[in-house]
Amino acid sequence: MAEPARLMPVPAGEPTTLPCNVEAEAALLGALMIDNRLAEDIQGTLRPDHFFEQVHGRVYEAILKLVDKNMIANPVTLRPMFESDEAMRELGGPAYLAQLTGSGATLIGARDFATQIYDLALLRELIGVGREMVEKAVDTSDTVDPKAQIEAAEVALYKVAEQGGETGSVKSFGQATKMAVEQAERALNSGGHLSGITTGLEGVNSRIGGLHRSDLIILAGRPGMGKTSLATNIAFNAAQRLVRDREDGIEDAKSMGAAVAFFSLEMSADQLATRILSEQSNISSENLRMGKISQADFRNLARAAAELEGLPLYIDDTPGLTIAAMRTRARRLKRQRGIGLIVVDYLQLLQGSGRSSDGNRVQEISEISRGLKTLAKELHVPVIALSQLSRAVEQREDKRPQLSDLRESGSIEQDADIVLFVFREEYYVQSREPKRPLEGDDAKTFEAHDQWARDMERVFGLSELIIAKQRHGATGKVKLRFESKITKFSDYIDDSHRPPGM
Incomplete structure (x- = not known):
């Protein structure tokens, strides 16, 4: 089991203490040097800067470098990397690496140690955000902009809240492939065309695959x-x-x-x-x-x-x-x-x-x-x-x-x-209505209005959604119905596809 967390004094003589567990850090490093395969499980979440003791962070980073090169990481292979490390010398020199592997029992709780180190690092970041918020709020030497400070604080808090898991932008091809297969499965289960979030319009979904x-x-x-x-x-x-x-x-x-x-x-x-x-x-x-x-x-x-x-x-x-x-x-x-x-x-x-x-x-x-x-x-x-x-x-x-x-x-x-354009020809046809014919007007006036009426009948309630750009597929057009009175778009159904009697 992981050691209980402790509070360590903050550097520079500040009265506040920071949460950490140096013993858990040492135990995790020992476990990693005994079984390098453990690095595969934790390196996606745990970073060197999550370690409170900076020497431990550098040892962890050195272990990951050797593992990435398919080399064995143990006290012997790590020793040359820390021969001239002053901070390591204070802990007893490179011999300290051998001390870390002293207890094989640490292998059992390695993942628990990693979790606790990570959680405590988040708490320290949270304390840092809080301290910065207080310092900025107290300092009135610059132009005071409370709203900007609140926005900056929320951004900082969000970054802390969203850490962990697959936070990095780098993913292995295996991970990317798994995500692609999951998308294909969603499309299959939806009837073969929808891999994203539905638009509620079948014609649009079939062309862009959803959002x-x-x-x-x-x-x-x-x-x-x-x-x-x-x-x-x-x-x-x-x-x-x-x-x-x-x-x-x-x-x-x-x-x-x-x-x-x-x-x-x-x-x-x-x-x-x-x-x-x-x-x-x-x-x-x-x-x-x-x-x-x-x-x-x-x-x-x-x-x-x-x-x-x-x-x-x-x-x-x-x-x-x-x-x-x-x-x-x-x-x-x-x-x-x-x-x-x-x-x-x-x-x-x-x-x-x-x-x-x-x-x-x-x-x-x-x-x-x-x-x-x-x-x-x-x-x-x-x-x-x-x-x-x-x-x-x-x-x-x-x-x-x-x-x-x-x-x-x-x-x-x-x-x-994706770039989509909404186009309703009805809007333009309606705006160019000619003079309404009155009794006694010539045939041209009647014909012009009749032609306009036929044009209006052709475009009434019709809309086009033009797909002008799409990274995932082809461009094109989708016909839609638009009921202006209730501002509702719906799928266009051609008369040839309507059931008899409709």
């Missing part, structure tokens, strides 16, 4: 195309799928759904909630806002509200968020609520740090897009960021967006794993 973890997905379009509506639909569908999977006894890790954090910088939380309630109760959001509903409608509304009460969808409608503040809030939600999907509406409303921008908006947007991609990788969740498009779209005859239309920065395209 993949660590991906930055840019969802862009001109005003009026329905970007926020589609993002809201996807967020709701992912959260609802998680609830259903939980009811079916499926673990969260194996669910095709996810808890969602929705950062709404444009709309308030109640406006977003109204959209979702409108979709689920099939009542126009305009009628909901104005109270133009019947008793039957209100009963449907109450039923929908009751069903959605426990939905794992968390809305943050704080305006003017910086990318740093948003990342801090996302980390907190990941830790507290286990979120598996982040939606940002929209990218251009986020602010940069202020240091890199210096009035350069393109540079600021680049910082924000990089920050969102970093967040996706750090939290291992997909991030959907909505984005505006430049007015260049309106100058072309074909209004379908292109990658070059992404507003203010080419880095958005560069950082994104």
Whole structure:
């Protein structure tokens, strides 16, 4: 069993004591030198700087180096590496290495020793974060910015909380292969096309395989195309799928759904909630806002509200968020609520740090897009960021967006794993309605309006989701239905595929 932890005095004469167990460190090193195979089990978690006694950390590092070279690490092979080590000399010189292997019984508790050394190192880091927080809060010599200090403290705490396990970015090919096979298994179990988190839209899932973890997905379009509506639909569908999977006894890790954090910088939380309630109760959001509903409608509304009460969808409608503040809030939600999907509406409303921008908006947007991609990788969740498009779209005859239309920065395209454009031809056809013909007007006026009516019938309720970039697969288009009254996107079903009588 591991030795009980002790408190050691902090250097520089400070009164605070730091938790450590030097005896456990010595016992672990002894066990490693007796059986080098133990290093394989613990080196992924335990680092040399986790040891309180610096000499022990250097011995541990030397053992790992020899093991990595397929050499035996024991007191004899390690001795030349510590002949001139002053700190080792204080402990008795290289002979100290032989003393560490004195008890073969340490082999039994080696993993327990490693766990305790790691845990105590975390406690020391926590004390360091706390001390730094106090020092910064007390020091008023510089410009006082409490919010920035809080954000910095949360980042530091998150780093401590997320340590351990597979924290490093380097993974063996075996580990990477295992993850790839797990993804393929998820796709197989879902019916052969969904390896990520569901969008709730079969046509979209079949083209992109769902929303993949660590991906930055840019969802862009001109005003009026329905970007926020589609993002809201996807967020709701992912959260609802998680609830259903939980009811079916499926673990969260194996669910095709996810808890969602929705950062709404444009709309308030109640406006977003109204959209979702409108979709689920099939009542126009305009009628909901104005109270133009019947008793039957209100009963449907109450039923929908009751069903959605426990939905794992968390809305943050704080305006003017910086990318740093948003990342801090996302980390907190990941830790507290286990979120598996982040939606940002929209990218251009986020602010940069202020240091890199210096009035350069393109540079600021680049910082924000990089920050969102970093967040996706750090939290291992997909991030959907909505984005505006430049007015260049309106100058072309074909209004379908292109990658070059992404507003203010080419880095958005560069950082994104997937770029999606929402396009509704109906919006443009509707806006060019000709003069309504009156009795006595010439045939051309009637024909022009009839042609417009035919065009409207052709495009009514139709939407295109253009996959302009995809690291994981092909580009292309997906047809969708859009019900503007309840702001709902759904799968497009061609008339040729409808059952008879529908």
